[in-house]
Amino acid sequence: MSDAPIDDFDHESHVRRAIDLAREAADRGDEPFGSVLVRDDSVVTSASNRVVTADDIRRHPELDLATRACREFEPDERAETVMYTSTEPCPMCAGGMATAGFDRVVYSVGGDELAAMTGGTEPSVRSADILDGVTSVVGPVLNDEGRAVHEDYGWSDPSGRRQDSA
DSSP states (O other), X not given: OOSSOGGGSOHHHHHHHHHHHHHHHHHHTSOSOEEEEEETTEEEEEEEOOXXXXXXXXXXXXXXXXXXXXXXXXXHHXXXXXXXXXXXXXXXXXXXXXXXXXXXXXXXXXXXXXXXXXXXXXXXXXXXXXXXXXXXXXXXXXXXXXXXXXXXXXXXXTTSOBOOOO
16 A cells, blocks of 8 residues: 555655656657656656657657556556556546556646647547546646647647647
């Protein structure tokens, strides 16, 4: 059993780390998404978006961490783990997280907010619906800080792709 109760975790600190990872992803040319896995109030692993730099559409940080967690941790360890993420997981990532069986996911920016910023469409299914009965979904946390990363990134194309100024 875990030493630190999940409700006592330093949620803002972990969300802030996920936001920092999102900023690092944007700085290297990927879209601004980052996530950390936390157990006993300590980060056990982290990832940032690498869809562009790895040329792999599956390299969302949430899916990457869910895959790694299933390989590296037993189900009871994953059930005591929290994923903190800069942005609410997309349906693909939420599906992977359902398989992983984390205790909860805590996000900064909602999928509805991201859709409004990118000019895209809101996901037809939200992560809480996919994870219902498996993983609690909590957010937004540090919403202004998370939104700032997306605003700085410069989403502007209706397809959700960044348009660099030339």
